Every structure is written in C-alpha cells, then in structure tokens.
Amino acid sequence: MDNTQRGFTQPNKDAKLKAADPNPSVLKFMAKRRSALVRAMTAPGPNPEQLALILRLAARAPDHRKLFPWRFLVFKGKARAEFGAHLAEFFKADCPDAPLDRIEFERCRFERAPLVVGVVSSPKECPRGTPKWEQELSVGAVCMNMLLAARASGFAAQWLTEWYAFDGRVDGVLGLQDNERMAGFIYIGTGSEDPMERPRPNLDKLTQNWRKNPPT
Numbered sequence: 001m002d003n004t005q006r007g008f009t010q011p012n013k014d015a016k017l018k019a020a021d022p023n024p025s026v027l028k029f030m031a032k033r034r035s036a037l038v039r040a041m042t043a044p045g046p047n048p049e050q051l052a053l054i055l056r057l058a059a060r061a062p063d064h065r066k067l068f069p070w071r072f073l074v075f076k077g078k079a080r081a082e083f084g085a086h087l088a089e090f091f092k093a094d095c096p097d098a099p100l101d102r103i104e105f106e107r108c109r110f111e112r113a114p115l116v117v118g119v120v121s122s123p124k125e126c127p128r129g130t131p132k133w134e135q136e137l138s139v140g141a142v143c144m145n146m147l148l149a150a151r152a153s154g155f156a157a158q159w160l161t162e163w164y165a166f167d168g169r170v171d172g173v174l175g176l177q178d179n180e181r182m183a184g185f186i187y188i189g190t191g192s193e194d195p196m197e198r199p200r201p202n203l204d205k206l207t208q209n210w211r212k213n214p215p216t
C-alpha cells in the first residue's frame with residue numbers, strides 16, 4: 001500500500017524543510033500564549049479557509065510511524081445546537097431535578113463559541129508496534145498545535161473536555177468506534193476579553209540533570 005492509499009497527501013518533491021529556523025517572534029508568541037476562556041468568546045470564528053489552515057497545521061504533529069491516530073469533528077452553525085440538544089437530554093436524564101436554566105446551559109454549551117473542533121483519539125493497530133500510549137500523546141500534540149494555529153490566526157481558543165468527553169451516550173452521538181475516545185473539544189472564536197497570566201510551574205523544582213547513582 002502506498003502513502004496515497006493510506007490517506008496521505010504526497011509532499012512536493014522539492015519541499016526541503018530547514019532543520020532549524022530561529023524565529024524570535026515565534027518564541028515571543030509562545031511566551032505570551034494563553035488559552036482564552038470559552039465564556040469570553042464571540043463570533044466570528046474561522047472562515048472555511050482559516051479553518052482548513054488551522055486543521056492542516058494542527059495535523060503537523062509528531063506521529064510515530066505515520067499512523068495519524070486522530071480525526072476531527074467540526075461543529076459549526078446549527079450543528080452546535082443539535083449536538084447541544086443531546087447534551088441537554090442526557091444531563092436531564094442524569095439530573096431530573098436540575099433547574100431549567102442548568103438544562104439550558106447544557107443545551108447551549110457548543111454555542112459558547114462560533115466553532116468547536118472535536119479531536120478524536122483514534123489509535124491504529126500497528127503491526128510494527130507503535131504503542132497506544134504514543135499514539136495518544138500524538139493526539140495531545142495535535143490539540144496543542146491546534147491551539148497555537150488558532151491563536152496565530154488571530155482567534156481565541158480553549159481545549160475543554162468537560163463531562164461530555166467521558167460519556168458513552170455522547171460517544172454514540174459522536175459516532176465514535178469502540179477503540180476511539182475524545183481527546184477534547186477545541187473551542188475557537190474571537191476573544192472578547194484579554195486573559196490574565198496564570199501561575200506557571202517552577203521549573204527548578206521540576207527539572208533535574210540525570211546522574212548515575214544520585215545521592216539518596
């Protein structure tokens with residue numbers, strides 16, 4: 001089976017990439033990157049060309065043995081409310097005494113942003129043995145790339161799972177196969193409020209130089 005049959009697009013034969021490409025503006029961009037809060041998102045979202053670019057860049061993630069162990073579910077327009085109707089139904093079944101406004105919140109979850117991309121973790125059987133763990137890490141890298149590409153395209157974005165990423169009934173509505181699960185939902189829109197910085201880890205406490213036989 002050649003690469004095209006396996007679902008790849010063929011690279012341009014002359015597409016030689018650089019091993020290293022210093023880019024201070026990318027470093028500055030990464031140093032200031034923050035997720036936006038979904039409650040501070042509004043229209044417009046990406047247009048079809050912008051979305052295509054965001055997805056294409058997201059998919060440029062490390063992927064051991066080119067298994068592409070992910071796929072995307074795009075929610076836009078009325079699909080967001082249609083999906084929300086299922087969330088409201090399931091939530092009401094679980095919490096029949098919930099107040100009406102809580103049910104309505106569930107119904108409108110996907111309408112908090114103009115566009116939501118569900119990232120499905122879709123591990124592949126690999127005869128050469130790429131572990132499922134590695135494939136799942138690759139999906140996380142896709143999500144992170146998507147946040148970066150969305151933000152670099154001028155949009156606010158947030159990676160959420162919430163309860164509906166872990167619900168078998170929702171998996172059914174999403175059409176997931178038995179071996180698939182949601183890595184998350186990337187909400188993308190126009191930021192209506194600039195986020196504040198948040199606490200960041202103390203890397204001195206989290207980083208060690210490995211040494212043979214460290215003192216106990």
Ligand SMILES: Cc1cc2nc3c(=O)[nH]c(=O)nc-3n(C[C@H](O)[C@H](O)[C@H](O)COP(=O)(O)O)c2cc1C
Nearest residue numbers: 033034035036158159160161162163183184195198
């Ligand atoms: C896999 C994953 C799932 C997440 N799910 C939620 C969630 O359900 N609710 C939430 O408030 N934040 C969730 N977050 C956190 C936010 O997306 C985000 O990381 C956080 O708000 C701030 O991170 P940042 O500004 O450094 O990007 C999740 C993060 C990850 C990586």
